[in-house]
Amino acid sequence: MIEPLRVIKTTPQLTALIPIRVSRDDVCKVMGPGLVELKAAVAAQNVAVVGPWFTHHLRNPGEVFDFEICLPVATPVAPANRMKPGQWPAMTIVQTTYHGGYEGLGSAWGEFIGMIKSAGHKTADGLYETYAVGPEMSADPAAWRTVLSKELMEI
Template identity: 90%
Template sequence: MIEPLRVIKTTPQLTALIPISVPREDVRKVMGPGLAELKVGVAAQNVAVVGPWFTHHIRNPGEVFDFEISLPVATPVAPANRMKPGQWPAMSIVQTTYHGGYEGLGSAWGEFIGIIKTAGHRAADGLYECYAVGPDMSADPSAWRTVLSKELLAS
């Protein structure tokens, strides 16, 4: 289930990120270890995490997923191993929240993109998924919440 569309303007947010490029079938293999590596890297620099983790897919996923595992941070991180400093930019986005387990994300994205088009919005290539409530907070997948976002293009 997804919530109704929201159109919002983001503000810049510093991030720590690890860039990843893997075949579609390997995403589940790299996500957990990549997030753990990022958390360790941020903690080693005594940088505060200021919100839930998210992924930024540089382009809409296809056979290869080019994305960044990201954490919003209070101050810039220094590059270390695969970790790099980044920033979520100020932009207009269209957003919804998906309720449920990760296996339903593909169909949620399909529904979301259809609603975006029906509403007359034009969205940029790429996407953001913010894992607001996940398995680290609840063992019940029906309680999980993933915020889906697409950057809007100027009309």
């Protein structure tokens, strides 16, 4: 299930990130270990995490996923191994929240894109998924919440 569309303006948010480029089939193999690596690298620098982790897909996913595993942070991180400093920029986005397990994200994205088109919005290539409530907070996938976001194009 997804919620109705919301259009919001974001403010810049510092991030720590690990860039990943992998085949669609290997996403599940790299996501967990990449997040563990990123959390450890941020903690090693004593930088505070200020919100839920998210992924930033640089282009809409196809057979290859070109994305960044990200943590919002209070202060800039220094590059360390694969971790780099980054920023979620100020922009106008359209978003929704998907309720359910990760296996339903593909269908949720399809429904979300359909709603965006029906509303007459034009969006940029790429997307954001924010994992607001996931398995680290609840064992029940019905309680999981993933915020789906796409940047709106200026008309």
